[in-house]
Amino acid sequence: MLNEFLRGVLNAVIFAMQYCCAVLNDALNLTRYHIFTTLFQMLSPSKREKFELAYSMLDATLEISNNPFGLVRQCDGHLGNFGITNNASVKIIDLDLTYPHVFLRTLLEQTKCVSDEECWAGNSEACFSSCNTSSGFCTPATVVQDVHIICEVLFPIIFRGPNILEPQGHNTTFLTKAISKLGLFCSKLPVANTIEDLRREILAVKRRLKTIEIRSSKKF
Numbered sequence: 001m002l003n004e005f006l007r008g009v010l011n012a013v014i015f016a017m018q019y020c021c022a023v024l025n026d027a028l029n030l031t032r033y034h035i036f037t038t039l040f041q042m043l044s045p046s047k048r049e050k051f052e053l054a055y056s057m058l059d060a061t062l063e064i065s066n067n068p069f070g071l072v073r074q075c076d077g078h079l080g081n082f083g084i085t086n087n088a089s090v091k092i093i094d095l096d097l098t099y100p101h102v103f104l105r106t107l108l109e110q111t112k113c114v115s116d117e118e119c120w121a122g123n124s125e126a127c128f129s130s131c132n133t134s135s136g137f138c139t140p141a142t143v144v145q146d147v148h149i150i151c152e153v154l155f156p157i158i159f160r161g162p163n164i165l166e167p168q169g170h171n172t173t174f175l176t177k178a179i180s181k182l183g184l185f186c187s188k189l190p191v192a193n194t195i196e197d198l199r200r201e202i203l204a205v206k207r208r209l210k211t212i213e214i215r216s217s218k219k220f
Helices: 002-028 034-043 047-065 101-109 146-159 172-187 195-216
Strands: 072-074 082-084 090-092 098-100
Touching (some): 047 072, 172 195
Antiparallel strands (some): 082 090
């Protein structure tokens, strides 16, 4: 029992390190200093742990919408919205700009506008639509959804930079390109309007992610 608890704590710490490294790297640009570059690469989780984190992020996104009130949307998608439990599963912990799907549509279509730049809620890069200049109001349908943000923005952060303590010999170039292609695949997914649509899209992303994991584990 104690060993399982310690293992869970260790996994949580490892994932927390990854998040801190990503934030520090982006915010402070410390990677221009060799000592920090090396530190980030040592603290970075293994490739297997990164894939586990990616799967769990998708599960958490589906879980939060699996409720009696229907789909919800995160309108400020970033790594800080996700927390890690002691068994290394991901949960969404920051809900300050998370809206029910129906409410978000109503909020947008009641917003007056003269251009697309005025049609957004929460973060302008996460929940935005277009302006119907004929009516002078925003359209209710958003252009992107949580799955798009996770695939196109968060996955590249998670998978960048191998852990230098991990055995080398794997094709890291393939992994980088594959994650980029996954983002392109996700960008073409339609915005889900039902829990069934969201579940189907997340399953499709997880299948592609699994294929990438298997192929990236092969030595070239």
